[in-house]
Amino acid sequence: MIILVLNSGSSSVKYQLLEMQDKTLLASGLVERIGQSGSAYKHERLPGTDTSQVFSNEQDIPDHSTALDLVVKLITGEQTGVIKDVSSINGIGHRIVHGGEDFNTPILVDDDVVEGIRAQIPLAPLHNPGGLAGIETAKRLMPGIPNVAVFDTAFHQTMPPEAYRMAIPAELYSELKIRRYGFHGTSHLYVAKQCAATLGQTLEQTSCITVHLGNGCSMAAVKQGRCVDTSMGLTPLAGLVMGTRSGDVDPALHAFLTDKKGYSIQDIDNLLNKKSGLLGLCGDNDMRDIHARIDKGDSDAELALKIFCRRVTQYIGQYMAILDKTQAICFTAGVGENDERVRELSCATLSGLGVVLDKKRNQEVRRGEICEISSPESRVKVLVIPTNEELEIATQTAQVLSSS
Ligand code: AMP
Numbered sequence: 001m002i003i004l005v006l007n008s009g010s011s012s013v014k015y016q017l018l019e020m021q022d023k024t025l026l027a028s029g030l031v032e033r034i035g036q037s038g039s040a041y042k043h044e045r046l047p048g049t050d051t052s053q054v055f056s057n058e059q060d061i062p063d064h065s066t067a068l069d070l071v072v073k074l075i076t077g078e079q080t081g082v083i084k085d086v087s088s089i090n091g092i093g094h095r096i097v098h099g100g101e102d103f104n105t106p107i108l109v110d111d112d113v114v115e116g117i118r119a120q121i122p123l124a125p126l127h128n129p130g131g132l133a134g135i136e137t138a139k140r141l142m143p144g145i146p147n148v149a150v151f152d153t154a155f156h157q158t159m160p161p162e163a164y165r166m167a168i169p170a171e172l173y174s175e176l177k178i179r180r181y182g183f184h185g186t187s188h189l190y191v192a193k194q195c196a197a198t199l200g201q202t203l204e205q206t207s208c209i210t211v212h213l214g215n216g217c218s219m220a221a222v223k224q225g226r227c228v229d230t231s232m233g234l235t236p237l238a239g240l241v242m243g244t245r246s247g248d249v250d251p252a253l254h255a256f257l258t259d260k261k262g263y264s265i266q267d268i269d270n271l272l273n274k275k276s277g278l279l280g281l282c283g284d285n286d287m288r289d290i291h292a293r294i295d296k297g298d299s300d301a302e303l304a305l306k307i308f309c310r311r312v313t314q315y316i317g318q319y320m321a322i323l324d325k326t327q328a329i330c331f332t333a334g335v336g337e338n339d340e341r342v343r344e345l346s347c348a349t350l351s352g353l354g355v356v357l358d359k360k361r362n363q364e365v366r367r368g369e370i371c372e373i374s375s376p377e378s379r380v381k382v383l384v385i386p387t388n389e390e391l392e393i394a395t396q397t398a399q400v401l402s403s404s
Pocket of ligand 1: 214333334339
């Protein structure tokens with residue numbers, strides 16, 4: 001079975017073509033700056049193999065339709081392609097950021113599903129329109145090939161109300177569905193499954209904390225395979241400190257800033273989403289640049305790292321407190337997989353909770369592999385697990401197609 005995975009953002013389309021029998025990646029790529037100057041694509045044929053080839057070009061890509069047309073040409077082209085024509089594709093899996101309360105599993109797309117995704121746009125105005133554009137264009141360019149929507153929020157829909165409701169007037173929930181939703185669900189689920197396999201047990205037997213530290217950062221408490229809490233909220237701004245996002249702040253900050261600085265709500269939204277986090281604290285948002293500055297003795301960069309890691313520690317403590325028994329803590333994504341210092345600092349004060357890192361193992365993590373980094377006496381295993389959201393989307397798409 002061949003699955004095309006599409007992750008359509010507001011101005012970009014990321015894609016992967018996978019053969020599901022042996023989970024081989026046939027092609028992957030990115031079309032970016034759609035509708036802007038400098039639009040371009042990068043396409044890789046047979047990534048990770050000896051015959052891998054990369055093709056890229058800067059060209060006019062005015063809209064999603066043109067972008068997807070280009071993707072089809074790249075995956076079927078004589079030089080760039082890996083399949084003869086799109087009829088070889090069995091299904092298309094779309095990453096959709098927000099499924100609200102209506103979607104708690106991946107679903108075959110029909111007109112009602114399209115309307116359901118559209119109805120969530122107020123909750124994800126920057127993300128769901130791109131996903132919808134991807135679905136609509138795929139239906140037009142590849143008629144007859146089934147589309148499956150896979151939601152970032154779906155894995156978190158098992159949270160109990162005491163985790164997802166906010167302590168604000170109840171009618172705001174019934175009227176506007178204001179609640180915690182959580183995001184990165186596909187990554188948290190994939191990592192929890194990999195954790196289960198590493199522990200030699202089923203997902204239903206697995207209770208773990210998944211720590212996704214990338215450009216965006218979030219954590220999930222997984223009890224017997226089901227999400228029972230997560231750090232992002234109504235939007236992906238809540239929770240951990242991120243590259244440019246503040247994560248949790250005192251909600252009274254808004255009124256204070258309006259009063260003292262005359263900021264509008266839009267100004268504050270922009271400030272907390274785009275100018276805060278590591279960037280706001282020290283002027284850099286890439287952890288590699290922050291380490292380079294720390295190595296030169298920069299105290300702002302050091303404080304930013306400490307605040308970032310302290311928040312991770314605090315959430316680990318919170319989640320251990322609500323899980324009966326935490327079997328493992330799993331670090332994943334760009335920072336989580338690659339940054340030994342962040343992992344070490346985040347776990348440094350957790351020995352009282354039975355979490356003890358092995359310094360050497362932590363330093364010897366092999367890129368792209370699942371590694372155990374806790375010491376033998378640690379009651380809780382600490383793992384580094386490379387995430388693969390596209391593979392999880394493809395797997396879920398294949399499951400929906402097989403069962404429908
Ligand atoms: P992701 O969103 O998972 O692609 O993660 C992207 C982020 O990972 C980047 O913004 C970097 O801050 C971080 N990152 C990538 N490689 C490294 C590394 N070797 N060490 C520390 N951070 C890294």
